[in-house]
Amino acid sequence: MGRVWKFGDDIDTDAIIPGRFLTIYDPKELASHAFEGTRDEFAKEARQGDIIVAGRNFGCGSSREHAPIALKGAGIEFVVAKSFARIFYRNAINTGILPVVCEHTDEISDGKQASVNLKESYIESEGRIYPLDPIPEFMMKIVEAGGLVEYAKKR
Amino acid sequence: MGYTISEKIFSSHCKKECSAGEVVMAPVDGAMIHDITGPLAINVFKEMEGSKVFDPKKVIMLFDHQIPADSISAAKNHVMMREFAKEQGIFNYDIKEGVCHQVVPEKGRVKPGDIIVGSDSHTCAYGALGAFSTGIGSTDMAYVLKFGELYFRIPETIKIDANGKFQDRVGPKDLILNLAGDIGADGATYRALEFCGSAFSDMDIPGRMTCSNMAIEMGAKAGIVPPDKKTWEYLKGRCDCEQFSLSSDSDAKFFEERSYDVSEINPKVAVPHNVDNVVDVSEVAGKHIDQVFIGSCTNGRYEDFAEAAGVLGDNKFADDVRVIIVPASKDEYMKVLRAGLIEKFVEAGALVEAPCCGPCMGGAFGLLAPGEVSLSTSNRNFKGRQGSTEAFVYLSSPATAAASAIKGVITDPREV
Ligand code: SF4
Numbered sequence: 001m002g003r004v005w006k007f008g009d010d011i012d013t014d015a016i017i018p019g020r021f022l023t024i025y026d027p028k029e030l031a032s033h034a035f036e037g038t039r040d041e042f043a044k045e046a047r048q049g050d051i052i053v054a055g056r057n058f059g060c061g062s063s064r065e066h067a068p069i070a071l072k073g074a075g076i077e078f079v080v081a082k083s084f085a086r087i088f089y090r091n092a093i094n095t096g097i098l099p100v101v102c103e104h105t106d107e108i109s110d111g112k113q114a115s116v117n118l119k120e121s122y123i124e125s126e127g128r129i130y131p132l133d134p135i136p137e138f139m140m141k142i143v144e145a146g147g148l149v150e151y152a153k154k155r
Numbered sequence: 156m157g158y159t160i161s162e163k164i165f166s167s168h169c170k171k172e173c174s175a176g177e178v179v180m181a182p183v184d185g186a187m188i189h190d191i192t193g194p195l196a197i198n199v200f201k202e203m204e205g206s207k208v209f210d211p212k213k214v215i216m217l218f219d220h221q222i223p224a225d226s227i228s229a230a231k232n233h234v235m236m237r238e239f240a241k242e243q244g245i246f247n248y249d250i251k252e253g254v255c256h257q258v259v260p261e262k263g264r265v266k267p268g269d270i271i272v273g274s275d276s277h278t279c280a281y282g283a284l285g286a287f288s289t290g291i292g293s294t295d296m297a298y299v300l301k302f303g304e305l306y307f308r309i310p311e312t313i314k315i316d317a318n319g320k321f322q323d324r325v326g327p328k329d330l331i332l333n334l335a336g337d338i339g340a341d342g343a344t345y346r347a348l349e350f351c352g353s354a355f356s357d358m359d360i361p362g363r364m365t366c367s368n369m370a371i372e373m374g375a376k377a378g379i380v381p382p383d384k385k386t387w388e389y390l391k392g393r394c395d396c397e398q399f400s401l402s403s404d405s406d407a408k409f410f411e412e413r414s415y416d417v418s419e420i421n422p423k424v425a426v427p428h429n430v431d432n433v434v435d436v437s438e439v440a441g442k443h444i445d446q447v448f449i450g451s452c453t454n455g456r457y458e459d460f461a462e463a464a465g466v467l468g469d470n471k472f473a474d475d476v477r478v479i480i481v482p483a484s485k486d487e488y489m490k491v492l493r494a495g496l497i498e499k500f501v502e503a504g505a506l507v508e509a510p511c512c513g514p515c516m517g518g519a520f521g522l523l524a525p526g527e528v529s530l531s532t533s534n535r536n537f538k539g540r541q542g543s544t545e546a547f548v549y550l551s552s553p554a555t556a557a558a559s560a561i562k563g564v565i566t567d568p569r570e571v
Contacts, residue, residue: 037544091292
């Protein structure tokens with residue numbers, strides 16, 4: 001259960017973490033600059049377990065893994081969006097934030113509480129339930145291993 | 156049933172017939188890391204208990220984003236990467252050669268049919284030479300450094316068939332901006348683009364690089380030009396590889412096909428804050444600009460500067476515009492220098508900087524203040540990309556950038 005942070009379409013990685021912070025690697029420190037200049041209250045108010053809910057093409061742009069790391073550092077566990085940019089999607093899985101596709105994100109409101117049930121593939125907010133697309137099978141293997149690092153160690 | 160170039164490249168690497176949609180583990184021919192995403196990849200490589208990289212000769216290392224080091228943290232990252240290169244026996248181009256996507260092809264580190272990965276989203280640029288190359292994140296890169304392979308979903312292909320001749324002062328950048336406008340920022344997500352037709356076979360390699368570079372701006376995984384005579388000529392003396400042919404079969408299955416007559420394309424600009432916000436220059440002509448940047452992996456080659464110099468002629472750049480010119484590599488810098496263009500640009504009022512990413516991503520220098528407007532030949536105009544989130548970045552060709560820099564306002568290069 002966490003607060004919904006609602007975003008629109010085409011949220012790019014420059015917005016998630018601007019270029020001038022890319023020499024930083026510490027998740028907490030990156031998190032303190034997340035959405036700097038575009039949504040300043042995010043870094044201050046986001047809490048562990050919060051959920052980002054967005055439109056199409058979330059995470060487009062750069063391959064910077066600093067983007068999902070910054071969100072993870074801010075406490076985000078799930079990003080629920082209508083669609084994701086390819087590199088961000090993989091980076092998110094690899095760094096341990098779960099990107100899940102949901103067509104109905106327009107119906108979910110900013111600031112409300114929501115929870116994601118991955119097993120049964122739905123997100124619940126304000127007493128309503130919206131179905132999620134299942135995470136592709138080969139991605140799930142990495143998620144189940146505990147991320148790509150653990151997957152690589154076991155190989 | 157026939158196969159696309161992407162399917163053929165994966166089939167030959169995986170030693171079995173592969174079709175779009177399949178998820179495969181494929182070996183890579185090259186892995187590029189730079190100063191921004193490299194340190195993270197190296198740290199994760201260590202976390203993965205990596206000791207030796209899969210093949211030091213296939214790892215390409217260079218620094219381009221924050222060079223010469225613009226902060227102590229950047230300098231520390233450089234030191235860390237240098238040490239890793241030494242310990243692993245990786246050749247490090249360091250800060251000396253320029254922007255990754257110019258240096259990798261220039262140094263012969265990519266050839267047609269290769270699979271190349273880079274921890275940089277514009278790695279798709281090497282599709283200009285007929286390779287399947289794509290950007291990955293740092294954790295995926297760590298995995299590649301350790302195992303020399305990565306899992307890929309083989310993409311469906313969108314075929315772009317462009318024919319006809321460009322109007323004077325209109326070129327590859329206008330075509331690719333036009334495509335981004337049509338296809339949209341996510342219209343090619345998970346797909347490969349294949350650039351075909353006489354407009355591409357007539358195009359020189361630098362122009363093809365401009366187009367392949369921006370495939371990612373449509374969400375594409377790759378942007379491939381079938382290799383031809385020009386490709387093999389470019390590779391001569393850079394890498395020793397046997398010539399072979401590589402193209403999609405006539406009965407290959409494409410996800411979508413789009414046709415263009417490039418003679419109908421006018422000079423284009425992408426207006427803030429999305430790359431697919433594309434209009435004819437005439438629609439925003441007269442807009443005041445504070446800064447012009449000509450450079451980047453998209454348009455930082457000799458041909459781009461020659462085009463800009465042609466538009467400049469004997470004019471001067473407008474007094475109230477800061478013009479920043481950054482050749483993409485040492486080789487390109489030397490060509491520009493020897494042709495006398497640096498002198499010409501400096502005399503006209505520009506700053507010419509050493510090869511690096513420069514103002515492209517708002518890291519090292521050339522940042523914008525709130526309210527300022529920049530016209531840039533690079534590939535992204537996201538909010539905050541070149542400094543303040545309250546600044547405005549327009550994208551254009553070098554010809555449009557030069558014409559606008561002379562007038563101080565966005566200008567159609569055909570009118571100068
Ligand atoms: S020039 Fe710009 S787009 Fe190209 S690699 Fe550098 S920062 Fe990235």
